[in-house]
Amino acid sequence: MSAKMTVPFFNYPRVYTDDRDAFLSIFDEVGKRGAFILQKDLREFEAALAQYTGAKYAMGVANATDGLEFGWMAIGMRPGDEVIFSSHTMLATAAAVKTAGGVPVPVELGADNLIDPEAVEAAITPRTVGIMPTQLNGRTCEMDRIMAIAAKYRLFVVEDAAQALGSKFKGKHAGTFGNASAISFFPAKVLGCLGDGGGFLTNDYTIADKAWQLHDHGRDAEGEVRSWGRNSRLDNLQAAFLLHRLKTYDQVVARRRAVAAIYQARLGDMPELQLPPAPDADPRHFDVYQNYELQADRRDDLKEHLRVNGIGTLIQWGGKAVHQWERLGFQIKLPKTERFFARCIMLPMNVFVSDDEVHYICDQVRSFYHG
Ligand SMILES: Cc1ncc(COP(=O)(O)O)c(C=O)c1O
Structure with missing residues (x-):
């Protein structure tokens, strides 16, 4: 480790x-x-x-x-x-x-x-x-x-x-x-x-x-x-x-796709996680990876494990879908979306993370589930 x-x-x-x-x-x-x-x-x-x-x-x-x-x-x-x-x-x-x-x-x-x-x-x-x-x-x-x-x-x-x-x-x-x-x-x-x-x-x-x-x-x-x-x-x-x-935007996008490829290679086999699609998973799509949002079993414990080990994560938008903010007055239940928000978490995804850091994050995610 x-x-x-x-x-x-x-x-x-x-x-x-x-x-x-x-x-x-x-x-x-x-x-x-x-x-x-x-x-x-x-x-x-x-x-x-x-x-x-x-x-x-x-x-x-x-x-x-x-x-x-x-x-x-x-x-x-x-x-x-x-x-x-x-x-x-x-x-x-x-x-x-x-x-x-x-x-x-x-x-x-x-x-x-x-x-x-x-x-x-x-x-x-x-x-x-x-x-x-x-x-x-x-x-x-x-x-x-x-x-x-x-x-x-x-x-x-x-x-x-x-x-x-x-x-x-x-x-x-x-x-x-x-x-x-x-x-x-x-x-x-x-x-x-x-x-x-x-x-x-x-x-x-x-x-x-x-x-x-x-x-x-x-x-x-x-x-x-x-x-x-x-x-x-x-x-x-x-x-x-x-x-x-x-002027350098395409290089920035390429780097983000490279980070996504590492996450995919290191975490793609884990049944506890549902990762976003890999960069070349579907030739119809070209993704720029604004975020790397995945779904995880025991999401909150994973977040805490990563925090204790120095890794910042984000649960998007306060952990709620738009319709879940009661004061906005939506009278609707959307079970799939609500289930998603109970499981989603974002890992660092930007041009500032190095390959070593991405591997460290992956090590920590793996050790959380598999010891
Ligand atoms: C999906 C989505 N829509 C709209 C916005 C609003 O963008 P802005 O902060 O530039 O108004 C954001 C910004 O975070 C966003 O992520």
């Missing part, structure tokens, strides 16, 4: 310190230009994001939650309109529907732990206007099935791609299947900035135009006021940081 190590779940200072010189020179260069709001760095980042994802239009926003809300507002959501989402997601998915005036309708996860297309179809009512798949943990849902349901019932699709920049299904990027989507640049995201930040994607000019107004006080790109809006712009400085980080 290897010597004790300390492996935090996520090392926030290293987001900055690992690339400090580059960040400082960007800060200095942008600062000297006084280029703080809606400047060329933002325009360049938006163009790079559109090019990277293949989306026709990409716009910086203050955070992904706003972007998701703008998606529903831009399609013209009316009070009482229902949108179906997987309860295995962050609160923000449902909150975006709610704050846009709609009714979020939670459904079960499927065998892949993402939204279950059959549950989606079963939840459709005359008031349903849309589906909101979450491309969770860096994996894209089976979007052909989701889009087929959307076409059959004439529903809008706004993808929560907060965790999925670069993730693909059948070669197409997360965030480019539906009417609109949003990506998060929260610091712990695969592409994180030094604060809050988000990206809004769409292939539809009318939606892009409307979302633009929503994020800049109702003004269009020429400054003409065309509607009510608010301020949800991505800081130009954050955009400059993101533009810099996007």
